Amino acid sequence: MFVGHYAAALAAKSAEPRGPLWTYVLACQLVDVAWGGLIITGAERLSVDHSLPGSALVLEHMPYTHSLPGALAWAVGAVILAKLILRLPWRAAVFVGLVVFSHWIADFLVHRPDLELWFGGEKVGLGLWNYPVPEQALAIGLLALAAAAWAWRRGTLNQSLWPVLAFVSFLLALQIVGLLLPANPDPVGLGATAIASYLVATALAALVERRGRAV
Template identity: 35%
Template structure:
């Protein structure tokens, strides 16, 4: 899942209005930001196997540090703790931690049974929605649309930057999502990992947008 995680970040603004959209994006995508670095270090593995699912050509062979349920729980607690220490905003810390956890459960819906429950576990789970392109499109776009709608209802642009930068981001995310679905597979794992690092742009974009919008609640 890609765009659905950003939908979760958008929607979480209702639960934590004082938390920046950039931080909400960072939490919702945290383990997918961690994963490319682990790939480049050789700590986790993925194989490019076109046709393995209808949606993605990636065979996630080994990623217990970033994507096992136990590890994600630990990352969620750590993220919430760090956020609380920095901001002294308990509500935001709880929401951020839950967003980190939400990534695993949204992935559970779409992944093949390749998500480990813990490092070293032989039990792997996944509901394999990626076997259906129409099903994946419906679910991900629905999550994204609901999240964006919530964010629009919870915030108001303070200037033209706050309005148009948001719509530009929404459009850009949709273009990238459709490009990933219908474009060619990555040429190699290194290229995949470096492209994955580009998601930091969306985190910074979220901070920029939120500086030009104000919460209504």
């Protein structure tokens, strides 16, 4: 569900354009940015099993980022930061928080049961990772729908559509690279790669939006 997470960011941008695109893009992966840092430190744990269908990740312990209360806490924190630090309107700040929480919803669809409903509690997940073709179709389909909504919104504002094409093309290329490369069994390397990918996407989102305004 890598690119599927970005569907929430693009949908939020179409619904509430006052929020900068980069804030929504970072928000949709904020949980995984934190997860990358915590697996580097060892506070959360994973292993890799390449015999598994779909994702090879075995997510053993990640209560601070991927539990239901953990995800809610990150979402609330994002709303507060978006309002107090970025000075976004309340509606845009709330959309940032909703995008953060959307990560848990999307993960619930695809993860094997590894998402805690409460700290130390029952783990859930519908397991679409076990069915790679439908899972990829769902992720790309969600992204396509959200991209169409963002393109429509830009059209109503008489804005160029090239930022939509550029950013979505980048995401699809990143998805293909992720599918072709095997998961790194080293937590430090995997966490660092994940964080770098999300930050590059955030920087690109800021760039295409700024260039789009200039055009």
